Amino acid sequence: MTQPTQPLWTPDGRFQNQSRLKHFIDYLFVKQGLYLRHYDDLWNWSVTNIDDFWETIVEYFDVQFHTPYREVIDRPRQGMIGTQWFTGATVSYAEHIFRNANNQHPALLYASEQHRLRGLSWAELTQQVAALAEWLRRQGVGVGDRVVALLPNVPEAVVGFLATQSLGAVWASCSPDFGTASVLDRFRQIEPAVLLMADGYTYNGKPIDKTPELDLMQQGLPTLKRIAWVPFLNPNAPAPAGTTAWSDVLATPHTELTFTPVPFDAPMWVLFSSGTTGKPKAITHSVGGCLLEHLKTLALHQDVHTGERYFWYSTTGWMMWNFSLASLLLGATLVIYEGSPGYPDLNRLWQLAEQAQITHFGGGAAFYLACMRAGLKPGNVQNGRAVGLRSLRSIGSTGSPLPPEGFRWIYEAVRPDVWLISFSGGTDVCSGFVGGNPLLPVVAGEIQCRLLGCKVEAFDEQGEPVREALGEMMILEPMPSMPIYFWNDRGNERYQASYFEQNPDIWRHGDFIKITDRGSVIIYGRSDATLNRDGVRIGTAEIYSAVENLPEIADSLVVGIEREGGSYQMPLFVVLRDGYTLTDELRQRIRQALRTQYSPRHVPDSIYQIAEIPYTISGKKMETPVKKILMGQQADRVASPDTMRNPGALRAFEGQTYQVS
Numbered sequence: 001m002t003q004p005t006q007p008l009w010t011p012d013g014r015f016q017n018q019s020r021l022k023h024f025i026d027y028l029f030v031k032q033g034l035y036l037r038h039y040d041d042l043w044n045w046s047v048t049n050i051d052d053f054w055e056t057i058v059e060y061f062d063v064q065f066h067t068p069y070r071e072v073i074d075r076p077r078q079g080m081i082g083t084q085w086f087t088g089a090t091v092s093y094a095e096h097i098f099r100n101a102n103n104q105h106p107a108l109l110y111a112s113e114q115h116r117l118r119g120l121s122w123a124e125l126t127q128q129v130a131a132l133a134e135w136l137r138r139q140g141v142g143v144g145d146r147v148v149a150l151l152p153n154v155p156e157a158v159v160g161f162l163a164t165q166s167l168g169a170v171w172a173s174c175s176p177d178f179g180t181a182s183v184l185d186r187f188r189q190i191e192p193a194v195l196l197m198a199d200g201y202t203y204n205g206k207p208i209d210k211t212p213e214l215d216l217m218q219q220g221l222p223t224l225k226r227i228a229w230v231p232f233l234n235p236n237a238p239a240p241a242g243t244t245a246w247s248d249v250l251a252t253p254h255t256e257l258t259f260t261p262v263p264f265d266a267p268m269w270v271l272f273s274s275g276t277t278g279k280p281k282a283i284t285h286s287v288g289g290c291l292l293e294h295l296k297t298l299a300l301h302q303d304v305h306t307g308e309r310y311f312w313y314s315t316t317g318w319m320m321w322n323f324s325l326a327s328l329l330l331g332a333t334l335v336i337y338e339g340s341p342g343y344p345d346l347n348r349l350w351q352l353a354e355q356a357q358i359t360h361f362g363g364g365a366a367f368y369l370a371c372m373r374a375g376l377k378p379g380n381v382q383n384g385r386a387v388g389l390r391s392l393r394s395i396g397s398t399g400s401p402l403p404p405e406g407f408r409w410i411y412e413a414v415r416p417d418v419w420l421i422s423f424s425g426g427t428d429v430c431s432g433f434v435g436g437n438p439l440l441p442v443v444a445g446e447i448q449c450r451l452l453g454c455k456v457e458a459f460d461e462q463g464e465p466v467r468e469a470l471g472e473m474m475i476l477e478p479m480p481s482m483p484i485y486f487w488n489d490r491g492n493e494r495y496q497a498s499y500f501e502q503n504p505d506i507w508r509h510g511d512f513i514k515i516t517d518r519g520s521v522i523i524y525g526r527s528d529a530t531l532n533r534d535g536v537r538i539g540t541a542e543i544y545s546a547v548e549n550l551p552e553i554a555d556s557l558v559v560g561i562e563r564e565g566g567s568y569q570m571p572l573f574v575v576l577r578d579g580y581t582l583t584d585e586l587r588q589r590i591r592q593a594l595r596t597q598y599s600p601r602h603v604p605d606s607i608y609q610i611a612e613i614p615y616t617i618s619g620k621k622m623e624t625p626v627k628k629i630l631m632g633q634q635a636d637r638v639a640s641p642d643t644m645r646n647p648g649a650l651r652a653f654e655g656q657t658y659q660v661s
Contacts, residue, residue: 008442009416065086082492083482110336113340130256131254133258147170156196165287172270203340266286273498292480297431313367354388379414389414400562401445428509475507590607626653
């Protein structure tokens with residue numbers, strides 16, 4: 001067994017005993033007579049007795065079904081796709097949130113680049129959700145209809161989701177920093193009935209007006225019955241013609257808020273993949289599956305308690321926005337922020353943590369590394385003690401692996417007594433597979449554990465599970481929050497190809513990981529070609545669409561490269577048409593096209609001209625082999641020449657040094 005390095009943090013007895021995970025273990029002993037000596041025993045029980053585990057989750061969290069279930073799990077004859085959970089049961093996610101309504105704690109706290117911190121009480125939230133639900137009902141929205149939002153991270157987005165879910169309708173959202181083409185590629189797939197749209201957003205102190213995009217959204221979404229207009233930039237401006245002002249929506253006469261229960265496996269929201277191979281996949285999750293998964297993860301693995309304040313920096317286009325909403329299931333106050341995490345400087349979110357007295361603070365690994373490199377000490381640590389950020393109990397990190405120096409910075413510069421939760425999962429399950437544990441120590445560079453109910457293994461090249469060795473991350477048992485389907489995916493073809501191409505009974509997630517003999521997990525990055533900029537996955541297909549539309553560009557290829565120390569480089573390689581050269585002016589137009597059509601995250605770090613793009617015989621760009629070569633591997637080891645249309649194109653990357661400009 002590998003000897004662990006000295007832990008950066010170890011929970012004391014009081015922290016462990018007051019945790020919800022310890023209470024859950026005690027509950028299992030009292031209710032079921034299960035004697036579990038340590039977390040490994042609990043995890044093993046949860047993944048070898050999945051029926052019993054998830055039924056216990058229902059009982060422990062007092063999940064309210066409007067009709068009873070017949071059986072916990074109904075498996076298909078082969079594979080995971082088509083697994084049904086709690087058959088016959090009906091349930092409402094929104095109803096479970098509002099059963100926490102109270103007068104002691106606000107429901108939401110909100111701030112932005114242009115707004116000081118302000119709160120929204122449970123009574124105000126209830127009133128707004130009831131009004132929007134009635135307005136949606138009058139537009140003909142009911143069970144299964146789609147409501148989409150192009151909104152910044154503001155209370156109106158939370159109200160929009162809750163009202164949609166209260167009706168049994170289906171929610172989807174995009175951040176307004178997405179280009180219109182990117183938004184339409186997503187929303188058009190699900191044929192929405194109603195759009196909630198803001199007039200714009202701010203970033204780095206600059207207002208970005210989205211009003212000119214309104215006509216394009218109306219033309220591009222012919223199924224829309226109505227648009228609700230949210231005046232974020234200009235609160236006093238009238239709503240454009242053909243839309244309904246948000247103030248008028250909230251003035252809709254209504255009765256008390258009610259909830260429409262739907263089948264456990266009914267769709268709740270659609271999250272969109274990055275669009276690596278064509279249009280983004282419309283990943284659809286169930287109401288009941290997300291309810292159980294979110295209760296489990298936030299309560300047992302992030303230890304969120306009633307009255308605490310939960311924050312995770314996100315946009316409405318990232319699954320962490322959806323996941324953060326689940327803090328309301330546990331009676332916590334959700335804290336949201338709209339704007340750049342670095343404006344006016346990198347202290348902004350830490351100041352918010354102080355002002356809002358945030359208990360659980362989350363962000364992308366890139367944010368913490370930026371703070372570290374800037375020399376910040378947000379906790380004002382002096383002589384091993386933090387003077388500031390006294391309310392912080394946990395700090396969460398996700399999006400990309402946080403390197404050991406990032407762990408150490410948290411404990412040296414933020415709080416030496418904070419619990420650091422490194423968390424990894426994805427849009428695929430709107431949750432995590434590996435994450436935090438209030439009973440275990442924190443070791444630099446390691447994720448504490450595999451989550452309960454997640455049978456995660458690392459497989460070697462022979463398809464065997466391994467310990468203390470690099471392997472492909474595989475999930476061997478179904479989870480309730482796995483997609484029920486991809487929208488408009490006939491025969492589940494794209495679903496099957498995304499995770500089960502090798503084996504219908506094993507989910508291949510696409511991460512390289514190592515599971516230590518102590519049960520902790522180290523993630524070494526993506527094993528596929530999906531880009532991951534600042535914690536947000538980016539589809540290469542989107543980049544190619546914008547770049548190759550320029551008249552000078554004949555072809556292109558982009559990769560993301562994880563470097564030592566946690567940095568991330570995204571070089572773009574272009575093949576130019578005859579008669580053109582790669583000038584600084586063309587580089588600038590490429591960057592501008594990506595920023596305008598999609599988002600600032602799509603802009604590469606550097607752009608290089610090459611002779612040709614390597615292709616497989618079947619015509620696929622060889623992104624992953626190029627990435628591996630740039631990380632030091634040899635061309636003949638990453639791809640067989642027999643599988644390539646032009647083997648010389650791949651070998652041309654060997655021995656080249658591409659530095660970020």
